[in-house]
Amino acid sequence: MKKNIAVIYGGNSSEFEVSVNSGRQVAANIDSTRYRIYEVLLMGNSWAVQFSENIAVEVNKSDFSFVSPQGERVEFDAAFIIIHGTPGEDGLLQSYFTMLDIPYTSSNAFVSTLTFNKYATKCFLRDTGVKLAKDVYIKKGDKIEPEELVRRIGLPMFIKPNASGSSYGISKVKDIKEIKKALDIAFSESDAVLAEEYISGRELQQGVFKTAKQSINLPITEIISENEFFDYEAKYEGKSKEITPADIPAELAGRMIRLSSLIYEHLGCYGIVRIDYIVHNDEIYFLEINTVPGMSEQSIVPQQLQTIGMTLPEAFTLLLEDTLSRR
Numbered sequence: 001m002k003k004n005i006a007v008i009y010g011g012n013s014s015e016f017e018v019s020v021n022s023g024r025q026v027a028a029n030i031d032s033t034r035y036r037i038y039e040v041l042l043m044g045n046s047w048a049v050q051f052s053e054n055i056a057v058e059v060n061k062s063d064f065s066f067v068s069p070q071g072e073r074v075e076f077d078a079a080f081i082i083i084h085g086t087p088g089e090d091g092l093l094q095s096y097f098t099m100l101d102i103p104y105t106s107s108n109a110f111v112s113t114l115t116f117n118k119y120a121t122k123c124f125l126r127d128t129g130v131k132l133a134k135d136v137y138i139k140k141g142d143k144i145e146p147e148e149l150v151r152r153i154g155l156p157m158f159i160k161p162n163a164s165g166s167s168y169g170i171s172k173v174k175d176i177k178e179i180k181k182a183l184d185i186a187f188s189e190s191d192a193v194l195a196e197e198y199i200s201g202r203e204l205q206q207g208v209f210k211t212a213k214q215s216i217n218l219p220i221t222e223i224i225s226e227n228e229f230f231d232y233e234a235k236y237e238g239k240s241k242e243i244t245p246a247d248i249p250a251e252l253a254g255r256m257i258r259l260s261s262l263i264y265e266h267l268g269c270y271g272i273v274r275i276d277y278i279v280h281n282d283e284i285y286f287l288e289i290n291t292v293p294g295m296s297e298q299s300i301v302p303q304q305l306q307t308i309g310m311t312l313p314e315a316f317t318l319l320l321e322d323t324l325s326r327r
Helices: 016-028 092-100 109-116 118-128 146-153 176-187 232-236 250-267 300-307 312-325
Strands: 003-010 035-043 046-050 056-058 065-067 073-075 078-081 135-139 157-161 171-173 192-197 202-210 215-225 240-243 271-280 283-290
Touching: 003 016, 003 312, 016 035, 016 312, 056 065, 078 092, 078 312, 092 109, 109 118, 109 250, 118 135, 118 192, 118 250, 118 283, 135 146, 146 157, 146 176, 146 192, 157 176, 171 176, 176 192, 202 250, 202 300, 202 312, 215 250, 215 300, 250 271, 250 283, 271 300, 271 312, 300 312
Parallel strands: 003 035, 003 078
Antiparallel strands: 035 046, 046 056, 065 073, 135 192, 157 171, 157 192, 202 215, 202 271, 215 240, 271 283
16 A cells, blocks of 8 residues: 655745745655655645645644545655755754654754754764864854954854755855844844854765665765855856766765765764765865755755666655654
8 A cells, every 4th residue: 555655845934945846846756656645835834735736735733634625534654854944954843743653754853953053063063073164153132243253263254044054144254344244144044143264165065865774875066156155046046066976086085975974873864964065175174964955956965866876766765665664
């Protein structure tokens, strides 16, 4: 009998549209001969199964079931979480599904909460030897002078929301006069902000995909942005070149693959993640980890899967079978 899979996308952050694009791509690439796929659009308090442009049915949040237009009550066997930002990447949905004993495709609630917090992730990794950029953590309401930030970090610097994705709210600051505006932009996305040292170098990203039976180190991608950095326009509007596999020495690639596996295991991740780095003078600096990486046509992980000859349906079947086995 086919298992019922909820592909949950949307969410309550600036990444809503990115998540919708990813979710629809995921739903279209799950093997329909093995699973019954239901798209669940989450917007605020509305969680609705999408049957067509004009037909949607609300989910019963007490047990994550719904009644179809034909009157059939449907329960889900697993949830494929593809919400970037809250509540799908910060541990909220993971906690909900854990309480309902419904398996899901992402890392658990603790890991999701931890990794969505950029500063907490860096603190968690400090004793592993992973190289990290200097930073200053700033909460809304903290009093910190621009001169103090420059003294501690230098210029240029990045100012970014501590909990956000898709490069929303990030500014590259080259002049002390730009700091206040950059802080305001970052605080519009998050209640805490990270001011971080700018490290020049090559931007590289690697996906890691692990199940109970196998570990797949995806090839490394180099990002060459036409803009100041890999911002939203570069990510989603064609203002960058993405080279997979990256043209880097085999020794460097090997070190990065080992480092990615170490970070994945140390944080306790599950499923498919993407880890972002900067390489400066042959040293690998960790930037951040994404435990619900994008799966749209423009996203990095699908490109990496294609490079190793694995289709999205094949990858999603591996992930879903492993997820279902955990029930």
